[in-house]
Amino acid sequence: MRVLLAEDERPLAKYIAAGLRKHGFAVDVAYDGRAALDKCAATPYDVVVLDRDLPLVHGDAVCRKLAEQGRARILMLTASAEVADRVDGLVLGADDYLGKPFAFSELIARVGALVRRSSPARPPVLRAADVVLDPARRGAERAGRSLALTPKEFGVLELLLTAGGDVVSAETLLDKVWDEHADPFTNAVRITVGTLRRKLGDPPLVETVTGAGYRIGA
Numbered sequence: 001m002r003v004l005l006a007e008d009e010r011p012l013a014k015y016i017a018a019g020l021r022k023h024g025f026a027v028d029v030a031y032d033g034r035a036a037l038d039k040c041a042a043t044p045y046d047v048v049v050l051d052r053d054l055p056l057v058h059g060d061a062v063c064r065k066l067a068e069q070g071r072a073r074i075l076m077l078t079a080s081a082e083v084a085d086r087v088d089g090l091v092l093g094a095d096d097y098l099g100k101p102f103a104f105s106e107l108i109a110r111v112g113a114l115v116r117r118s119s120p121a122r123p124p125v126l127r128a129a130d131v132v133l134d135p136a137r138r139g140a141e142r143a144g145r146s147l148a149l150t151p152k153e154f155g156v157l158e159l160l161l162t163a164g165g166d167v168v169s170a171e172t173l174l175d176k177v178w179d180e181h182a183d184p185f186t187n188a189v190r191i192t193v194g195t196l197r198r199k200l201g202d203p204p205l206v207e208t209v210t211g212a213g214y215r216i217g218a
Contacts, residue, residue, distance in 0.1 A: 001046040001115045001155070002026045002176055006036035006062065007077070008055055016049070016107070023108050024138060024151040024158075028180045033057025037065060043180065045072040047114045049107075050094070052078040060092055067093020073114035077102075112136065126161035128216045131205060133161055142200055152177055153196045156189075160206060160216045169213035 003025045007013035010031065017027045028043065030036035033054040040048065048066060052059035063074055076094040090097060095117070096110050112135070126133045130143040135158055140147040149157065155177035159168055170189040174182055182188065193214055197206050207217045 002028075002043065002179075003111060003115075004028050004030060004036065004039055004043070004045045004048045004072070006030045006033065006048060006054060006059070007051045008032060008053075009051075016104075019104050019108070020049075020111065021151065023112075024154050025111065026155070026177055026179045031055075033059060033062045036062050039180070040066060040069075040071060044175075046176075047073045047075060047111050049075045049077065049111065052076055063092045063094050073117055075107075075110055075114055126158065128161055128165075129205060131157075131161070131200065133157055147199055149196070149199060150192075152188075152192050153199065156192055156196055160214060163215065165216055167209045167213045167215045172213070 001024075003020055005013055005017050005020070005027055007016065007029070008031050013029050013031065017029050020027045028039055028045075030039050034056040036048070036050070036054070037057060039045075050059050050063055050066075052063075054062065059076065063076060066072060066074055073096075074094045075096045075098060077098055077100060079100045095114055098107060098110060124134075124136065126135070131140070132142075133140040133154075138154065140149055140154060140157060156173055159173060159176055171184075173189050174184065174186075177192075178188065193206060193208075197204060200206065205217055207215050209215060
């Protein structure tokens with residue numbers, strides 16, 4: 001899933017982004033409020049992790065604008081622990097609020113919860129034939145055999161299973177599983193689907209629909 005991190009403290013932004021990517025999220029980073037708004041205008045994010053005290057355009061203004069557009073769930077970060085500040089953030093349109101310092105496991109849990117809220121309701125565990133994928137535990141198996149998937153392979157399989165047999169285009173996979181640095185003309189999706197197929201084994205589960213994309217077969 002695609003996440004925008006808006007945080008002006010670069011070491012902290014690097015740390016948070018690396019942790020989110022390790023847990024399978026595609027992450028773009030903005031270091032000020034203006035850049036955050038520009039990126040949101042260009043990319044449909046599932047969640048925006050938004051520091052409140054941003055330069056150029058304050059986080060409050062960014063939150064208000066994004067909430068008006070209704071394009072992404074917003075998790076607001078702040079150094080303040082005051083209840084009034086948390087209430088202010090929620091009134092501005094934030095979906096959730098997390099004070100600094102925070103436990104990284106809590107950040108991951110809150111982002112994951114917002115991702116689930118940003119999508120249509122789906123089962124907590126995804127299944128197709130003998131494949132089972134548990135997004136919360138970051139685990140996948142086929143016929144009881146654990147699958148050692150990379151974050152990209154896991155993300156592709158998750159989207160295909162979520163689609164429930166509908167075709168998912170390569171463009172959608174690239175947009176949701178990769179980040180802004182991905183070359184739109186890259187063959188990364190094709191390569192990742194190929195390695196995913198090999199790990200899934202036989203009988204083949206991921207079908208190619210020529211000119212359209214990929215889907216989970218019957």
